[in-house]
Amino acid sequence: MKKYFFYLVLFLSLSCNKDDDNVVPDKFKFNYNLHSSLPQDWIDEFNVIMGNLDKHIPVKPTSYFPELDIYAWKSSADKPYKKQIGNADGACICGNSKERYMVLEIPESEFTYKQMHRYSVIPHEVFHAYQMGLSENFFKPDGLELxxxxxxxxxxxxxxxxxxxxxxxxxxxxxxxxxxxxxxxxxxxxxxxxxxxxxxxxxxxxxxxxxxxxxxxxxxxxxxxxxxxxxxxxxxxxxxxxxxxxxxxxxxxxxxxxxxxxxxxxxxxxxxxxxxxxxxxxxxxxxxx
Ligand SMILES: [Zn+2]
Incomplete structure (x- = not known):
């Protein structure tokens, strides 16, 4: 009996430790890295859009996908987050099974010509995060392509x-x-x-x-x-x-x-x-x- 108790305590403490690493938060967390190269009015609009999207398509937090770092910059700044994300550029949810992040490199011309894409790229990429929260097989690099x-x-x-x-x-x-x-x-x-x-x-x-x-x-x-x-x-x-x-x-x-x-x-x-x-x-x- 004592032996079983020992194993039970061991199991509980191990699973508690495991839970600490793997805890699923109540709310999905986006971590913003918005570079100073971006105009303030774009940053303001980004915040409005993220608020709207959180109402329409709140990303479901899961053990495999509890949060996501966002790196945004204006293309003329030339990859200011190299240290964190290497040469990733364009717009994507990039990475691998170990780490995933959202890249929003906004081309300078989209500000010059006030192109809608400078805003529409945000709901597009957040929608992919929404899909990933709903489907682990979509999240997995070798999962469903479609x-x-x-x-x-x-x-x-x-x-x-x-x-x-x-x-x-x-x-x-x-x-x-x-x-x-x-x-x-x-x-x-x-x-x-x-x-x-x-x-x-x-x-x-x-x-x-x-x-x-x-x-x-x-x-x-x-x-x-x-x-x-x-x-x-x-x-x-x-x-x-x-x-x-x-x-x-x-x-x-x-x-x-x-x-x-x-x-x-x-x-x-x-x-x-x-x-x-x-x-x-x-x-x-x-x-x-
Ligand atoms: Zn896409």
Whole structure:
């Protein structure tokens, strides 16, 4: 009996120590590193956007992903966080299974020409953090890739955010250059190999996500719920690269290949953003209930 008690105490103390390292906070923590090269009005807007996003898509803290460092700077500052993140640049959630961080290198020209992307990049990258909180298999470097759902989701969310808060159509502005491959070989957009001219600003991936939303609406699902299914419910299923087609069918009530065949049939959709444009009065608070 004594022996068991000893082991029990040992077990409890070990598991307590383990918990200290692995504690899941009540709230996900973003750690801001906003470089002095950034204009104050961008920093002010960044804070407003982060507050709005925390209402719409609060990132779920988990043991594998309890917090995230954000490094933001103006491109002319030339990688001021080299010590922390090496040569990472552009915009991404970068890193590996051990450490992950968000990079927001804002090109100088976006300030000069007051381009919407200097703001829209924030909801885009935070949406990826949201996906990671919902799905460990999406978080894992060798987990689920599925680019058109991952990037088409983040990029269309970015445009819905801009539509709601700036009354500006970022779908037309930046995501209208859809490649004909969406109607010939949509399956190539499952992989990041399709990056580049075939998916400029993820326009083709956005088209596929918006077409899926239209297909769900044809099943009688409301537009808001259809977006919720694509943005949230799908990732909550935590599918991996082997079973995602099953998860897709269960949730959306359509086989992946049947969805691709609708894109390919040449009758259902023209290759234009107008054909799949969401309602202009859509509100994020009605998508993410
Ligand atoms: Zn992205």
């Amino acid at each position: 680019k058109w759902m991952a990037e088409g989701g983040a990029a269309s969310f970015e445009s819905l955010y801009i539509q709601q808060y700036y009354d500006f159509n970022y779908f037309y502005d930046a995501q209208a250059n859809i490649d004909v491959a969406v109607t010939s070989t949509p399956e190539i957009y499952e992989s990041y190999d399709s990056n580049g001219p075939k998916d400029q600003n993820y326009a083709s991936s956005v088209f596929m996500v918006l077409a899926l939303v239209k297909e769900l609406q044809k099943q009688g699902v409301s537009e808001e719920k259809a977006f919720r299914m694509v943005y949230k419910d799908f990732w909550e299923k935590n599918a991996d690269k082997n079973n995602w087609k099953t998860a897709f069918k269960e949730l959306f009530n359509i086989e992946v290949n049947d969805f691709y065949n609708i894109l390919k049939d040449g009758k259902s959709y023209n290759i234009t953003i107008t054909d799949v444009m969401p309602s202009s009065n859509l509100k994020l608070e009605n998508i993410f209930l």
